[in-house]
Every structure is written in C-alpha cells, then in structure tokens.
Amino acid sequence: MRVLVTGAAGSLGRVITVGLEALGHDVVGLDLVPPPEGTTITWHEADCADADAVEAVFAALSTGGRLDAVVHLAGVPEELSLPAELTSHVVTTAALLDAMVAHDVPRIVYASSNHAVGRTPRADGELTVAARPRPDTYYGVAKVAAEALLQLFANRHGLDAVSCRIGSFLEEPTSLRGLSTWLSHGDGVRMVEAALTAPAPGFAVLYGISANTRAWWDLEPGRLLGYEPQDDAEAYADRIERRPEDEAEAEFVGGPFATAHFHRPA
Numbered sequence: 001m002r003v004l005v006t007g008a009a010g011s012l013g014r015v016i017t018v019g020l021e022a023l024g025h026d027v028v029g030l031d032l033v034p035p036p037e038g039t040t041i042t043w044h045e046a047d048c049a050d051a052d053a054v055e056a057v058f059a060a061l062s063t064g065g066r067l068d069a070v071v072h073l074a075g076v077p078e079e080l081s082l083p084a085e086l087t088s089h090v091v092t093t094a095a096l097l098d099a100m101v102a103h104d105v106p107r108i109v110y111a112s113s114n115h116a117v118g119r120t121p122r123a124d125g126e127l128t129v130a131a132r133p134r135p136d137t138y139y140g141v142a143k144v145a146a147e148a149l150l151q152l153f154a155n156r157h158g159l160d161a162v163s164c165r166i167g168s169f170l171e172e173p174t175s176l177r178g179l180s181t182w183l184s185h186g187d188g189v190r191m192v193e194a195a196l197t198a199p200a201p202g203f204a205v206l207y208g209i210s211a212n213t214r215a216w217w218d219l220e221p222g223r224l225l226g227y228e229p230q231d232d233a234e235a236y237a238d239r240i241e242r243r244p245e246d247e248a249e250a251e252f253v254g255g256p257f258a259t260a261h262f263h264r265p266a
C-alpha cells in the first residue's frame, strides 16, 4: 500500500514508518520538521493544521500514483490549552479528511488515545469500546472530537476510519500503570498494519495495548480487525519500582492525566 504517515518524525512516527516499510509498504512521511537523519522515505514538511498546506501535499502526491491510506500520528502528546489541543488534534484531522475526500483516499488510521476515556474509574472493570467518551484532559476532549470527525466522514463519505486508542507507546513499561497500558513498538506496528489492511472496517475503535497480563482494556475489537499483540508488559514487572504516585494513578484509566495536577484553565 502507498501510505502517508503524519507526525513521521515523532516518537510513534519514527517506529511506525520503519515498521511499515519493512512490511513492504510504500511510506511517505509528513511532519513539521525535516526527516530524522538516515531517513530514506519520501518526506514532506507541512503543518497538518494548515488545510492549504495539506491539500498541496496531497496534490503533489497524486502525481506519483494512488495514495491508499493516511496514518495520522501527528499531534502534541501532552496537555495544553483547549484551543491548542483542538488545533493539534481536531483541525489537523479535519484538514486530512477533507484532502482524503478530494483525492479519493479511502482509509485513515488514527492515533487516538486512552485519554478519550481516561476519566473512567478503574473500579468500573474492563473498558470496552462501547464505553462512552469520558476524557480526562483537554487532550482527551480533542481526541474524542477527532474520533467524532472520523465517524462523521465514515458515514458521510464512506471512508474507512480506524481509531486506535493507544495506551503507553514505549520501548518498555516504566511504571506500575504501564504494566497495564503498555504498547510495545512491535505491537504498535502490528496494530497499524491490521488497521490498514482489515477488510472494510467502516468506522471502528480499538484499544492499542500489548497482550498485557494486567490489561484493563478489551483487546477483542482489535483482534476482530486482525490485531494480534505478541508482547506482554509482565516480562518487565520485576524491574518496575513502586512510586508514591502509583496509588493516585490507579484511580482512573487515564492515570496521571486524571489527577488534579493536570487541571488548568481552558
């Protein structure tokens, strides 16, 4: 497949672009910044929040053949003001979706987040994709709104849109919470590959975590799309040091984002 990956220079993007290339995809990178050293894929520098700039990238790409999908990983991965969050996650998604419709690109895989439902109490038990939106931050609010946009475009234009509510994408888990929320690099690639290739998913949501023994989130929706995680954070359990904040982080699925430390004016 020919795939445009946004946020290609970011922590997710660096891993996913290399992984998709290794699986034989023709990967094009898009980011605000130049490619990391050693990058060999085609690269475009543009701000995904700038609809004209996004359209120009799609127009340039259309001369090189059909684009099969967008993997939208761009976005600030932390809590900012509400307007900044909406720009980073919602405005960018809208610009990409408009360009996809204009250029007949049929599928988007979106890096959503567990923080879209992060204010759900852990005591509620395993979280399914039927859980109602319950953001823990403005970051989470923006992820919920971006998911709503995907749903709208799937319904209105028949796009396939897979929203991956990612847990903690790290080389290895670093906290007690991470033993539940970890998404390994290898499983991250497997997740995106499944979301890219699942036959006719329409609008779908999955939880992006590894096959963690202590998982709080339902892996079944991902499995239905062909995502079979191979790693388990439990292998690192002995190395995780207990911290005083573990208790507060265990109250809601969003962990630290759901604590008062993240409260700020919109």
Ligand code: 15L
Pocket: 076, 077, 078, 112, 113, 114, 115, 166, 167, 168, 169, 181, 254, 255
């Ligand atoms: C996310 O969505 C954030 O981008 C990342 O910074 C972490 O907070 C991660 O979730 C997590 O919940 O561990």
